[in-house]
Amino acid sequence: MVPEKMEFFIDANRCIGCKACFQACSECDTHKGVSMIHLETIDRERSVQTVPVVCMHCEDPTCAQVCPADAIKRTPDGVVQTARKSRCIACSNCVLACPFGVPKMESGRGASVSGFNLMMKCDMCYDRTSVGKKPMCATVCPSGALFYGTREQMQKERPRSRPINEFRFGQQTVKTKVNVLVPRDSALEQLKVTDALGSQPDILLLGMYQEEEP
Amino acid sequence: MSKLPVAPEQLEAHYGPHLQFPGGKHLQSGLEIDRLVKTHCCFCGQQCGIQLKVAHQQVVGFEPWEDFPFNRGMLCPKGIKRYLQGGHPDRLLTALQRDPAAAGGFRPLEYPQAIAQTAAAIAKIQEQHGFAAFGVLSGASLTSEKAYLMGKFARVCLRTPYIDYNGRLCMVSAGAANKKAFGVDRGGNPWSDILGAELIWISGANVAECAPITTHYVWQAREQGARVVVVDPRVTPLARTCDLFLPIKPGRDVALFNGILHLMIEKDWLDHAFIEKYTVGFEKLAESVREWTPRRTAQVCGLNQKLVEQAAEWWGTASTSFLMHARGIEHHSHGVQNVLGAINIVLASGRIGRENCGYSTITGQANGQGGREHGQKCDQLPGGRDISNPEHRAHVAGIWGVAPDDLPQAGVDAYELFRKIDQGEIKGLLTLCFNPKVSLPDSEFVARCLDKLEFYAAIDFFLNETAQHADIVLPGSLQEEDEGVVCSAEGRVIRIRKAIDCPGEARQDWRIIQDLAAALKRPQGFEFQHPGQIFDELRRASQGGVVDYSGITYEKIEASYGVFWPCPSEEHPGTPRLFEPDSWNVVARGQGPFYFPDGKARFQVADYSPPQEEVDEEYPLILTTGRVISQFLSGTQTRRIGPLAEMHPAPWLEVHPQLAAKLGLKAGDTALVESRRSSIELTTKVVNTIRPDTVFVPYHWAGRESINRLTIAAQDPISKIPEYKACAVRVRRLEHGS
């Protein structure tokens, strides 16, 4: 069982796009050799902004609901497991339906597309977290964009930040086991993900940049 | 004549770089592990703790080492995939002899015969042309034991003054400036001092890609309310989220620091008490920055004046701060001046030598700090001692059991060593852990020099591009195949543990050196049985020096996750933070915290001069070079690790959209970049995140992909660091990329 007090927190702002998470992920025993984490470069021409995306482990996972094969199960400790190999029929429903864009249709190295006929996704390193260790990605992440620990530890180390785990996509609210960090003083109760549809990454997120040519 | 034996393509076909991906044992889930070895990463100067998984005499993976305080299990992709060097198909398992008739240009040679032939060739050259006709080039990724032994081997066994190392390309500007200002060459603080700083200033350091773990320290400080100022021609990943970004024109850092100091004086943001009590030379310096008005500073630096003033205000009014810099300000023909400028604003603020107040260069190589402490530098002896100082010579000569007069005098820097080869003064060369053909500027000149050598022996574990010129290649060891210590960017001396034995005929590098000494019939002083014995001698050699290791033992390091030098006795706990007000050091002897007889730091006038090669009509753009996250230095290792090479398989050209439009370049176009020295074809990346007057190319690749064929061999007159960060180029679009 994943200890109840251990939680996953993501602060994508910190991400430096180094792909340590991606490289470490494929060292995890439950999916050795294939990486489940996504490291998305949003628009390199405009900005160096990147975002690491792990499975958010929804309370009512859309992926499991739309799975025609009952292949995706949520454990009692709240971890949404990767597709059961015997059941998954590689229909891609989960890949297309996940609001966070997490599941992968795994083709295997050098294999043709969907050669494995299997969906795979992040299972929060169940081999590690279920025995009290940290997930690979959150252990190695050099920026702290991915953090796994207790809520107290998080609050102590990150007094500017506050975790939220509610997301809004259009009319749909999704609650997750994994948290993202927003400014402590902001009034946000949920992250309105689809409101960012018109947004583009900024060259600098917080600071100031010289606009005109000197 | 040490020319390439066969065409580069044939060499590559036989000796790589080939890519190794996880397979076999690497992919076995639940493979039974023989042991986990607590050691450190083999790549950069952060020296993250890591545990290597060993099964069947092979490193097959890693496990985070969360107890090690510096990185707490954190790693970058290089550390994560380093294990793929184990069992690599390119690994040199025998000695090789140059043989143009062999398919790959080399044929295997029995190890004893290779040693005998190498020794004979060295002896022949030295008999005919004198001891100084043979040169040694060493590296800053070696353990301190090996670095120490290389210095001793050159001076005592080969009796040549000509030894230098690739730290010359790394942080010597910082080292030289630190010695001038503080009297000691070491980062002033442990990284934990970053955490409580109110202001963090990062100049010329792509922290996210070159020192990734430091990112976490910066963010932890931000969470406690710190502001972050980044000065860089490019918006690096950490810069994206900083509070104030100064997109400086390459090579103008000293002007900025002088401008900051000008405003500090004008607004009286100075720590007068500190300046009075702990420094000398402020008046002269103040006079010299009078001309650096914000207006002029902004103009020279290519910055908006408001940004300069804002930065000065934040720096001037902070109560705690940490200033870091790296190669961005050091790789210049005035690199030492740039660093002195940085040190000046630190000293003027009085924010050094106490908690949360710090200054450091971020060393680049695995043993970037330790590799420059114990005598493989051309002008230096162990313990940070000076080879031209008679007292220092006498101490070391005593330890080595030779007459002080028998020790050669100072040699020359690594680049000058090649000029001496070019001029025919040096006729033979031994290299270890150095790939100058890729890493030195104007590298076609370096290749021509290699061709001129009468005899060249290389020790390495993969056949790097320089070693391809060798007459004899001796199969050396990977980091995980030997014991020893290194010194991290923080000044923390830590233990490298042996995880496995060398495969095949490969030997630990220090054994190869000792075998050579024996074959040269001068084995005295090269009869160690274990790196621990070398370390014990190193400790004695460093005793009483500035870089005093005498109180450090392997056991002590392991018991306390490293020991910070100076550590002059076994009871001494080490010195995490330098320059604390009441601290004692061997030079000041209680007079003050800095390493001068009066204990006071030196303000040094930091003169601005532009890069040696300014842009002009013919070559109108500034080329700056740097690293990427997944590759390391000349790429000998990382270009062979499949998952890392895949992240960045080839170099590219970064241009701003405005410049791209002017040049008619679009993303993905092939561009021809030309300097006065050579030209290169690169794929274009159009990005907002670079100055429009500057283009960037990463430098990890060899041959046609090597940007160092274009860079300039201009060097700082003091540190001799090459000017990698600025030279003039022109760029045009190629209709049909070849």
Add this chain to the structure above:
Amino acid sequence: MTRERWNAGMLALTATLLLAFAIAAGSRDFHNFDAALIGYTFSTLFATFGVAYRYAMWLQRPPTAMYWRRGWTVFFRPGHLLANCRVWLHRVLGEFAANEFIFRRSKRRWLTHMLLMWGCILASAVTFPLVFGWIHFATDADRLDFYRVHVFGIPTFAFPTESLFGFLLFHALVWASFLVIAGCLMALRRRLRDAGAQALQQFAEDWAPLILLFAISVTGLMLTASYTWMKGYGYEFLALLHAVTVIATLIWLPFGKFFHIFQRPAQLGVNFYHEVGGKETQQPCLRCDRPFASQMHVKDLMTVEKQLGFHYELDEQRHYQQVCPACRRALLGLSQGEAWKGISRDV
């Protein structure tokens, strides 16, 4: 009782009755039926009910129903039926008979699955017809050293009792058990050694089926050993033990991992669906404008999501389902970044 359950119950009942009828008819009104095997028959009937019930429930889930309907529609598209049949046969042989997709994942696991699968198929092919009385052997009246095979009571070919063919045929279950035991051992080895499998495995889901198959095979072999070499020592007990393992497996069939035997063929329908989707109009992403899936798939998912009670609609026209997965990941980063903007604008 919900409508779905009523439907499923009726279907399961029908299937069970059909099987019962087939047993009665196939054994010529129980003339060829071996009463000693009655326990097997009843557990098979139970399993039939269970499997059919669960299958029917499963088919009624919105996503499954959608695929079921679409799969058949696509398969029977006019003008494509012949080609589809050819592809279908190809896939049945490649993906199912030869387990090619498992081969691509891991050769060792492919061998494991092939051994288990073919062992079970062989054993079932022998056991069920015998139990149901659909096949029986009788000594030929004129040639006493010959056996004749009767299928549904109809005499077919005969073969010499003391022949290699006879030996192989009469010991078919032995060969099947060899395959299954080898497969079980390989699977057990993995479950004991593979750290990933150990983290995820559950007793009921992963261990129980292996234990059951192993137990059936071993007790079956012991039966053979008992009557071949040990003059029937402990035969009664062993027969009972064997029956218990088989019955337990049959009863477990609708619940645990074994159910994938019935679910898995749905993959064939999915393949046809994807093939047709690939040729039809693609859905461009609302954010990056790049096509990422077939419009049919996106629309079907929108329908399914609605049926399931999700509301991913953005407005009257736009639906979140029309944003590609990569852009969804980017949006997560962008929206979190937006929350932090201005935090440091004190300059």
